[in-house]
Amino acid sequence: MTAQPILQVKHLRKNFGKFTALSDVSLQVNPGEVVGFIGPNGAGKSTTIRTILGMLKADGGTVTVFGQDAWQDAVNIHERLAYVPGDVYLWPNFTGGQTIDLLLKMSGQQHTPRTDALIQAFDLDPAKKNSTYSKGNRQKVALIAALSSDVDFYIFDEPTSGLDPLNENIFQQEVARLKAAGKAILLSSHILSEVEKMGDTIAIIRQGKIIEVGSLTQMRHLTRTNVTVTTQGDLASLAKLTGVHNFHLSAHQTTRATFAVDSEALSPVLQAVAALTVTNLQIAPPALEDLFMRYYDQAAEPEVTGDVQK
Amino acid sequence: MFKNNFAQTGRLLQLNLRRDWLKLTLWLLGLVGLMVGYAAAIGTIFPDEAARESLIATLKTPAMVAFLGYFPEHVAMTDAVMFSGEMLVFMSLMYGLASLLIAISATRGEEEAGLVELLQAKNVGRHAFLLAGFWEVLLFNLATLLLVGGGLSVIHMTGANLSGDWLTATLPAAFGLLFGVVGLLLAQVVAETRSAMASSLALLGLAYLVRMSIDVSQPSANWWSPFGWLERAGAYYQNNWWPLGLLVLSSGVLFAGAFWASDARDLGAGLIAVRNGRVKSRLLRGPLTALIKTDARSFWSWLIGALIIGLMYGSIFNTLADMIDSNPMIKQTIGNQTRQQAGNQVVVTFMATLSIVLVTIAVIRALFLTNRLYGDGQLGYIELFAAKPIGRIRLGATYVGYALINGWLTLGAGVCGLYLGNVAVLPQPVAAKYFWQMFGANSVAVLVFVAVAAVLLAFAPKWRHLLLAYAGIGFVLMYFRNIFQLSDQVVKVVPYGWFKNIPQQPLDWSVLGVMIGLSVILLAVAAWGYRRRDQIFN
Ligand SMILES: Nc1ncnc2c1ncn2[C@@H]1O[C@H](COP(=O)(O)OP(=O)(O)OP(=O)(O)O)[C@@H](O)[C@H]1O
Ligand SMILES: [Mg+2]
Numbered sequence: 001m002t003a004q005p006i007l008q009v010k011h012l013r014k015n016f017g018k019f020t021a022l023s024d025v026s027l028q029v030n031p032g033e034v035v036g037f038i039g040p041n042g043a044g045k046s047t048t049i050r051t052i053l054g055m056l057k058a059d060g061g062t063v064t065v066f067g068q069d070a071w072q073d074a075v076n077i078h079e080r081l082a083y084v085p086g087d088v089y090l091w092p093n094f095t096g097g098q099t100i101d102l103l104l105k106m107s108g109q110q111h112t113p114r115t116d117a118l119i120q121a122f123d124l125d126p127a128k129k130n131s132t133y134s135k136g137n138r139q140k141v142a143l144i145a146a147l148s149s150d151v152d153f154y155i156f157d158e159p160t161s162g163l164d165p166l167n168e169n170i171f172q173q174e175v176a177r178l179k180a181a182g183k184a185i186l187l188s189s190h191i192l193s194e195v196e197k198m199g200d201t202i203a204i205i206r207q208g209k210i211i212e213v214g215s216l217t218q219m220r221h222l223t224r225t226n227v228t229v230t231t232q233g234d235l236a237s238l239a240k241l242t243g244v245h246n247f248h249l250s251a252h253q254t255t256r257a258t259f260a261v262d263s264e265a266l267s268p269v270l271q272a273v274a275a276l277t278v279t280n281l282q283i284a285p286p287a288l289e290d291l292f293m294r295y296y297d298q299a300a301e302p303e304v305t306g307d308v309q310k
Numbered sequence: 311m312f313k314n315n316f317a318q319t320g321r322l323l324q325l326n327l328r329r330d331w332l333k334l335t336l337w338l339l340g341l342v343g344l345m346v347g348y349a350a351a352i353g354t355i356f357p358d359e360a361a362r363e364s365l366i367a368t369l370k371t372p373a374m375v376a377f378l379g380y381f382p383e384h385v386a387m388t389d390a391v392m393f394s395g396e397m398l399v400f401m402s403l404m405y406g407l408a409s410l411l412i413a414i415s416a417t418r419g420e421e422e423a424g425l426v427e428l429l430q431a432k433n434v435g436r437h438a439f440l441l442a443g444f445w446e447v448l449l450f451n452l453a454t455l456l457l458v459g460g461g462l463s464v465i466h467m468t469g470a471n472l473s474g475d476w477l478t479a480t481l482p483a484a485f486g487l488l489f490g491v492v493g494l495l496l497a498q499v500v501a502e503t504r505s506a507m508a509s510s511l512a513l514l515g516l517a518y519l520v521r522m523s524i525d526v527s528q529p530s531a532n533w534w535s536p537f538g539w540l541e542r543a544g545a546y547y548q549n550n551w552w553p554l555g556l557l558v559l560s561s562g563v564l565f566a567g568a569f570w571a572s573d574a575r576d577l578g579a580g581l582i583a584v585r586n587g588r589v590k591s592r593l594l595r596g597p598l599t600a601l602i603k604t605d606a607r608s609f610w611s612w613l614i615g616a617l618i619i620g621l622m623y624g625s626i627f628n629t630l631a632d633m634i635d636s637n638p639m640i641k642q643t644i645g646n647q648t649r650q651q652a653g654n655q656v657v658v659t660f661m662a663t664l665s666i667v668l669v670t671i672a673v674i675r676a677l678f679l680t681n682r683l684y685g686d687g688q689l690g691y692i693e694l695f696a697a698k699p700i701g702r703i704r705l706g707a708t709y710v711g712y713a714l715i716n717g718w719l720t721l722g723a724g725v726c727g728l729y730l731g732n733v734a735v736l737p738q739p740v741a742a743k744y745f746w747q748m749f750g751a752n753s754v755a756v757l758v759f760v761a762v763a764a765v766l767l768a769f770a771p772k773w774r775h776l777l778l779a780y781a782g783i784g785f786v787l788m789y790f791r792n793i794f795q796l797s798d799q800v801v802k803v804v805p806y807g808w809f810k811n812i813p814q815q816p817l818d819w820s821v822l823g824v825m826i827g828l829s830v831i832l833l834a835v836a837a838w839g840y841r842r843r844d845q846i847f848n
Contacts (some may be wrong), residue, residue: 078698085694087690091691101594103594
């Protein structure tokens with residue numbers, strides 16, 4: 001594969017009237033890469049995706065897919081990508097089978113044995129009318145059509161929001177298959193654990209701005225470890241150490257405390273603790289959810305970004 | 311049991327009224343304004359006897375009887391009698407339309423939007439939405455009743471009496487209630503708002519058509535249609551109140567039916583279960599075929615509806631021709647051959663008035679379809695197309711083109727029906743060329759409407775419904791221009807005003823050419839605008 005990224009978004013801006021939905025979004029997806037695009041409700045995930053798809057016109061910045069302009073060359077671009085919207089609404093009087101074929105045909109794709117295999121795997125009854133499908137089943141229709149397309153770039157907007165764990169699993173396997181075949185995948189979600197299982201790279205968006213991009217390992221590095229410790233000495237002095245957060249001393253004894261430590265500060269802090277003679281120590285592994293929560297809940301801790309990048 | 315079924319109806323009603331107040335107020339203003347406004351003006355519009363005489367003669371022609379209802383014979387033509395004869399049927403049609411739209415959006419519409427599910431999980435009764443919808447329709451019609459009744463008694467037209475005033479106010483309101491309840495019932499029976507609207511509109515149209523065909527041939531049998539009940543009341547000259555009882559009674563029965571249906575069905579479903587279908591479709595391959603398939607039922611309904619209306623009008627051509635025959639003066643002075651020619655001449659003149667009915671139907675059909683470009687975006691279908699290698703222009707052109715062709719087909723079906731009726735009833739039918747002219751000129755009007763609609767969709771989609779109102783106003787202007795004695799300049803505000811005498815006179819290609827050119831430019835502007843704007847999703 002060439003070095004050229006499949007998707008390149010640079011400083012994208014988008015306003016709806018006076019409301020700024022996206023203020024600065026930069027994003028890149030390479031062949032064989034799965035990018036998880038996460039952020040809270042209303043952060044601008046769907047807006048970004050629709051701009052990438054040339055449905056919305058950017059007010060600033062550039063969006064190129066396959067090296068072509070997302071707005072100007074939408075038709076060319078769309079020949080080589082598949083998309084599943086966040087809310088899947090389908091023509092009520094078509095059956096699921098008809099809808100899958102229609103979606104495939106419009107992309108210039110064929111109904112292949114893979115399509116049938118996917119219908120089987122997702123356990124969809126293609127003879128039912130769309131109007132009688134549940135939310136998850138409607139999503140399956142769109143997913144089957146997208147997954148059985150042979151294209152270079154796949155975009156999923158919250159693909160598993162309506163799927164049960166079993167079907168979610170199948171979806172994850174399919175994404176792994178596409179990734180192995182060297183396809184590029186952009187996947188939006190608000191559930192980190194889902195992206196964690198599939199994604200190589202994570203981009204976090206909040207209030208129309210990308211606030212963090214990095215590989216999973218990089219991100220883990222930025223997380224904090226939760227520590228609960230009982231010592232013989234007085235723990236109060238620990239609170240002042242750099243890299244210690246959320247320090248809580250037990251109400252009854254100053255020798256018991258819980259706190260969180262930045263990954264970089266782990267070793268000096270633990271040395272300080274060891275000096276106080278440890279009688280009990282519990283360390284919870286760094287969870288991405290914690291990191292994520294910190295980004296989401298920025299009002300509670302306004303300095304987070306600065307903290308992490310230090 | 312009562313609580314289980316109806317809890318919180320009052321609160322729902324309040325919510326409905328707050329949400330719908332603008333819609334309700336506009337309808338109310340429109341309906342009451344037309345009734346009271348015309349009543350106030352009727353004494354002054356036709357001051358001299360000659361004008362009145364000619365108006366009454368016009369009103370008794372089959373074209374007007376077909377449209378406005380049967381006009382009483384052997385009754386002193388006071389302003390009041392004229393008012394009720396002109397207004398009752400047509401206004402009741404409007405009341406019925408308003409009521410059924412209100413009723414359906416308050417029940418099935420809410421359900422489709424997921425609101426019913428949300429609220430029924432709270433302590434809202436099972437049938438509370440249905441009952442709240444009923445109250446909304448009832449209150450709406452009561453409001454019109456009081457305002458119109460009050461207005462009429464204050465104005466006190468010549469020849470009016472109190473009983474007649476209130477009967478004239480009550481009948482359309484009761485008629486509105488009846489069709490509001492029809493809407494409620496069908497909203498329970500079928501599973502989609504679109505189908506509920508379509509089927510209740512079809513019933514309203516059917517009732518109207520039945521009355522129309524009876525009125526022009528044998529008015530005494532008109533109790534076959536609820537519209538006929540209005541005429542049977544003989545407001546101001548007989549003042550029968552029993553048709554009112556009939557209207558209220560049938561509303562009650564249908565409302566009970568709505569309750570039964572609501573009880574028998576599941577949330578989100580209709581009475582009729584949706585069956586499975588074929589896994590494959592050979593038709594479906596892109597936006598156009600998807601549009602054709604989703605539109606299939608409407609397609610046939612509109613086509614057949616237009617054909618039937620054309621046939622109905624066509625089948626009264628002989629009554630027109632008979633008027634010449636039955637006039638002993640004419641019979642004496644001109645020969646058989648000329649008489650038939652004269653008869654046909656009357657028919658051709660009549661066709662010019664009729665065109666407006668057929669073209670308005672076609673225009674409405676075309677506007678509905680053009681607006682689907684927006685509606686389907688809201689429904690989420692456009693997003694599926696837009697992610698495919700399908701350009702904006704192609705997508706827009708698909709919808710607009712389909713709308714245009716359907717407008718023409720609907721117009722064609724109407725003209726075709728008219729021609730067939732004409733062939734069936736007239737011994738020497740009017741020549742086909744007149745029908746071709748009628749179709750040709752009016753198809754240009756359809757084009758103009760679609761082009762303007764496309765421009766609105768591209769630049770100001772919020773205002774897309776304005777054109778429907780414009781089409782409605784255009785209809786009133788053209789159909790009643792003789793009654794209102796409108797000048798030639800006034801009717802030119804609508805496209806068909808420019809060729810109002812077709813098919814009596816041959817096509818004026820310069821006017822049509824300008825219209826076609828203008829439409830092409832508008833379509834190009836629309837394409838340019840649609841190409842560069844954001845897709846609208848909700
Ligand atoms: N057409 C529009 N007009 C005005 N505001 C809009 C429009 N579309 C989106 N927005 C606003 O832009 C912001 C971003 O919306 P977007 O749908 O991209 O969020 P999201 O990240 O996909 O959220 P979710 O997780 O809930 O799907 C929201 O505040 C939304 O209200
Ligand atoms: Mg979204």
